[in-house]
Amino acid sequence: MKRKRTYNVYVIELSRDCLQHNRFVEANLYLRADKPCVYVGSTYLKPERRFKQHLDGYKSNRYAHEYGIQLVPELYQDLQGFQTRELAEAAEAELGDSLRERGYAVWYGV
Numbered sequence: 001m002k003r004k005r006t007y008n009v010y011v012i013e014l015s016r017d018c019l020q021h022n023r024f025v026e027a028n029l030y031l032r033a034d035k036p037c038v039y040v041g042s043t044y045l046k047p048e049r050r051f052k053q054h055l056d057g058y059k060s061n062r063y064a065h066e067y068g069i070q071l072v073p074e075l076y077q078d079l080q081g082f083q084t085r086e087l088a089e090a091a092e093a094e095l096g097d098s099l100r101e102r103g104y105a106v107w108y109g110v
Contacts, residue, residue, distance in 0.1 A: 007088030009079035009095060010047035012039045012054065014067040014107075024063065024107060032103030038072065039064040040096040040108040042088035047071055063107050075099070 096108035
């Protein structure tokens with residue numbers, strides 16, 4: 001019997017060098033200097049495997065590929081095991097918006 005797929009949200013810390021892109025800055029007008037830049041995504045893979053794919057350039061977001069530093073599990077550890085992609089993507093957007101409201105510079109893929 002095939003195991004049912006579940007989906008996870010993950011957060012990658014980005015180098016502040018991503019702030020050289022106007023599009024990134026314009027999406028984050030209220031970023032605070034004491035908060036990091038992050039990419040928020042969702043996947044059916046383990047976050048560690050998906051992070052490696054970003055770094056390798058496989059189905060990668062530009063910012064995650066070029067500026068990805070490390071995963072930030074404390075920001076996503078409670079957002080694992082969603083039953084559908086739609087639920088995971090909704091959680092991804094909610095987390096991205098919440099982090100942005102707290103002063104993080106955020107990019108997410110939904």
